[in-house]
Amino acid sequence: MTVRELTRDLVSIPSYEDETAAGDYIEEWLRRETDADVTRDAVGNVIARKGTGEETLALVGHHDVVEPAPSQVVETEAGSNGTNTETATALEYAVDERNGRLYGRGTADMKGAVAAAMLAFRDGDVTRPSSSAAQSDDAEPSGELVFASFVGEEVGGVGARHAIDDGFAPEYAIVGEGSTDYSGPDVTDVVVAHKGRRGSTITARGTAAHASEAAAGENAIYRATAAVDRVRDLEVPSVDVAGETLAGSLVVTEIEGGSGINVVPDRCEVTVDERTVPGERAPLERVADLEGVEWTVDQDLPPMRCDDERFAETVLEAADAAQSGSPKLVTKPHATDAGWLAAAGTECVICGPSEPGEAHTEDESVSIAVLERCLEIYRRAVASWLER
Structure with missing residues (x-):
């Protein structure tokens, strides 16, 4: 055969x-x-x-x-x-x-x-x-x-x-x-x-309120955008292998939050696609230092x-x-x-x-x-x- x-x-x-x-x-x-x-x-x-x-x-x-x-x-x-x-x-x-x-x-x-x-x-x-x-x-x-x-x-x-x-x-x-x-x-x-690939979710939580009284709530989208800014500021590692530079990447790919045009949102989720390289990873866990923000890993392919x-x-x-x-x-x-x-x-x-x-x-x-x-x-x- x-x-x-x-x-x-x-x-x-x-x-x-x-x-x-x-x-x-x-x-x-x-x-x-x-x-x-x-x-x-x-x-x-x-x-x-x-x-x-x-x-x-x-x-x-x-x-x-x-x-x-x-x-x-x-x-x-x-x-x-x-x-x-x-x-x-x-x-x-x-x-x-x-x-x-x-x-x-x-x-x-x-x-x-x-x-x-x-x-x-x-x-x-x-x-x-x-x-x-x-x-x-x-x-x-x-x-x-x-x-x-x-x-x-x-x-x-x-x-x-x-x-x-x-x-x-x-x-x-x-x-x-x-x-x-x-x-x-x-x-x-x-x-x-x-x-490799590490896929993760950033979840921002706040307090809902009527949009006419925004100060009465905590805007989860604002907290999520603060987390996105932190992601953008992170240094992405790279490694030299076989005469080539294998560079990682970090990209926010999805965002979802809010329940109505006149409601301060109490929840917002952001997904992140990270391409990892041997030896080092971007310190994504730092986003969880922000108030009301959680970070969870959904997939981690080495x-x-x-x-x-x-x-x-x-x-x-x-x-x-x-x-x-x-x-x-x-x-x-x-x-x-x-x-x-x-x-x-x-x-x-x-x-x-x-x-x-x-x-x-x-x-x-x-x-x-x-x-x-x-x-x-x-x-x-x-x-x-x-x-x-």
């Missing part, structure tokens, strides 16, 4: 809100095509392991997707529904191939990378000749190789967090999120850092940075050998499951076929040639890591 064929199969399986069928396919394929120890955990993550050793390398992806557009869903016949007059139907995701690309929900984000990782995992040889002359014909494990496809990445890393809490702790991981066309056209790079230069260079060398372009170590603006893994102690890089602007779109697609390239990168990276 080629990476193109495997990607088509995976993409056709609906996995928005319910990833069960896609997980079933991945699990069954791994059991059929490999002799690995394959497990399915309580939330639906599929994890396969082979080999043993002091260190583990994981090929990591996710098989959930965002909601498909109507054009990305097709209705197919599912056989008889038990009557002679009607035929049951089933929903599949549409997969279209044209101009050297596969189109469909999940092609770029990220079932194409999952397919490449499955094949690279199958092909990875985790044994090497014994160092003992007396056992020169024997082989011994050269390390543990792991494949993991998580659920719930698109809704805050549900699967990755569950796996980590359950003991998933590889020393190294290649996460197959997008890294293509970052340094230049038709180049698949290696991401060594990305931003950033990622690879601090193991040897591992990053190993994957970069594999990427360089697998393509005619000259890949680089780069940074990425989007949070991924690599952030959760890095926060738990795994050294991560990101390398995958998706290009900027492809994920989550109505015409999402992936290059077949780049899928084949990523498969070769993963194969080379695994071989180099096992031979270290």
